[in-house]
Amino acid sequence: MSRRTPPSLQYQAMQSLLSNQALAISALEDLPVLLFPSLFVEVYARAHTEMLKALVQAWPFSCLPLGDLEESPNLETLNAVLEGLNLLLAKKEHPSRWKLQFLDLRNDHPNIWIEGYPSMAQISYPDVLTDRPTENCGSMMTEEQPLILLMDLTIKHGTQDALQGHLLQWVRERRERVQLCSRKLRILSDSISEIQKALRVVRLDSIQELKVNKFWHRETMKNIVPYLSQMKNLRILQFSRMRVNVTCRHKNFSYSCKYAVHLGQLQHLQELYVHKVFFLYGQLPTILRNLTLLKTLSLSSCPLKEADLWFLSQWPCSRQLKHLRLRSLPLDNFSPEPLRVLLKHAAGTLETLALEDCAITDPQLLGILPALSLCSQLSFFSFYGNHISISVLQSLLSHMARLDCLRQGIYPAPLECYPCHERWVGDFEPERFAHVQAQLEQSLRDMGTTQKVQICINFCHHYKYWTFYNLGPDGYWVVTVENLPGLSALPL
Template sequence: MDSQSPATLFALAVQSLLNSEPEVIHALQHIPRRLFVPFFKAAFMGGHKNIITRMVKIWPFTCLHMGTLNVQEPQHELLKAMVESLPVFPNQNSDFRSCELRVLDLRKDDGCKTVCSESNDKSVTCFHACAYSEHSILKRESRCNVVNSESEGQSSRQPMELLVDICLNGTLGEDEFLSFLLSKAKESLGFLHLCCRDLQIYKLCNCKSTLSCLDLQCVKELSFNQASLSEVTKILSQVVQLDKLSLSKITCKSLNGIICGNFTTQLRRMDHLKELNLSFCLTDHLENILSVLPSGLDFLSLNSCRLSHNDFKFLSQCPQVNHLKQLNLSNNRIFSEDCESLHTLLQKVSGTLQHLAIDYCLLTDATLPVLISSISHCSHLRLLRFGCNPITMPMLKRVMQHLTCLMELKYVVYSLPVHCYGIWDFLGRLDPQKFAEVKAEISMMLQVAQRNDMKWITYFEEI
């Protein structure tokens, strides 16, 4: 019997049990704790709603995380059933097997196990429990340890936490699910804390009433698409600690006025910010924003920010970006006078940079060599994007010769040479035969360089 047989036999046994739903529901009272997690995963992926409902009611661990489970449209009803089954009231669960569940995490997180490691501490042991909101179970327990003024009926109830990521994009499915979650939290009379970690807001003007129902102290990742800078600032003032901030299509009459000053005042509070994504006009104002941030940024995206020469110059001197792992400068025109500043910046981050994007920057044969020279020293680079720039085939070959020495670089999105397009229009009509010839030559050069582990694709192939 090979090493895979025990796992296969167990999986077959689980599937056989799941086909007998009434018997399984009755047997759940007697299943050992160590079998709950694999049994739950199989039941969830198989869409066994009644079994999942019962398992949540008698869950024998402090927490339950979706983690790596793939939640598609058919599983949305299962998520609702899980939330509905949360035993927030003592008389809701009359089973002799008590429920230990305190934290239900509906977020997708590939680095999160179904349950956290347990300790001997009687308090909440989930590593992902909310740490900032005044309504979190950790702070509620802390207050209860100081004074317990609740009635006897209330003291038998333990607070619970529901961790979610929310996207306010106006779609019917998202709106209905969020309404359901808010209703469940309201019915719990304060004993179920709805904790949103990743909040994405599309058209802020359309979802202000919904935002008023959310506890923004929990938010760790915040994204805005289509909002005014004053509205963004108001929301930021309610956030306690951010790891990631994304701002796209933000409007402001002037970046020199009081509104921008209030915005940077809020940014100054973001001591733990690691990722910043900006995609709106910042011409000659990049310094106002970056200079107030902490010096430990890992990811910076300035896509379509209309950066000026002064902005590039400041970027090369900015201490906040000295240890970047990812940098996106796409859709900003890079002139020859800007290349020296970028050369300096890339030299500073050569020991940490892993991802670099300079798509649609109108780089040419005259400007690209300066950048490629510095890029070739980024020893930890894994992904490089320089697609849709008007360069020639000789320059593309030169770029490849510089990059094949980077052993950690596995993915390159490159620019098709200008001769592959119509004579009058760069990025216009593509000649299929010339495209195929370039691909064949790239493939041959990779074989000669013995870099079959590298994948070179164009923007068109990626789409």
């Protein structure tokens, strides 16, 4: 017969306690602190709402991480916790045993309930807050320390998340005693009213990551951008897709200047990703001039002036850039000089470089190649979608093979693989590629490189895929289709 491990005395005591809720609630004042985490998990699993409310009132730790339980809190469970908090907030003075300062609905500590008391006791002041609570936008805080609720927010189109909406309303009604902090905020809607409804509740200086991904009109941006400039601790900004009014160029320029001023106030920004927006044109100096901590810059499908590139080349922060992507920016009519200077300044720090689908030609690449060869820290290089010949591609491969840190390179199929040596996506001819395969194979063998070399023959940014020729260890070329990652997901 197999031996069964007998339940621990602690477990037996907890089960006995929970068999009588009235007795359990009355005993909480004398319950040892180390039993609270395991008791909370058991009460949560059984959905004992009255006991749950009592536990919240007697909780001995500064933070209650609800988001880390096995299942996300549903409305019933959350209501029980909020009712417990309501009882505390209704009192004029905090009970002497009430230590709870933070209700955490994120998933930042996945194992904390398993680890129990030792880990729970170590959570004190969540990293979502860089400063102690201050007066929030639009609400007068009392001298008493407010209760902090931590939750990552998503404002989406259509019906909003019921739990999130309930929480926002709860905070809105108690804004003198409660603050809502959100480290990550995603705006996937163009509804001004829905966006403002959330931004008027959340503590704006708690937001460290902001993702905006929706077709916005100028009017939406005009109403939202003042909130953006108050996100003084923002570290990461991803801004995608904003429509331009093609019939009113003067207003487009005027609005762009206003947007740029607000964006330029985000002085703690470290990562900036901008995709398909009109307001960068001629405004990069205003936006980037004061962003002295920026280390990641991604500009995709945005109209730029050559003067914007010249500013980038002289920008002091170019010497600290670690990740740079310029994608779908037509550079064929631009001088290669600003790009050459930019790469020269960033050569000592760049780890990721993507110059993708920019229509860069042979003369332009040859102009920046010496600076590119200086990028000694480069581990990933992407150059697909550009218009270069087989001879210049061989020269590029030769230079990149000398970079010791480089592990992967993505290159365009040379012009010789297209009819009349014209580069048009979709016109790639495998028969023509067969004629240059031998040259590429010989070049790679002569270099003796261990880098992963991929020849991109097709790509689609909308559906996010690449089509590659990969030279396998057996010497044969294999065609593969792979997902197209964002800059933040590249193999660094």
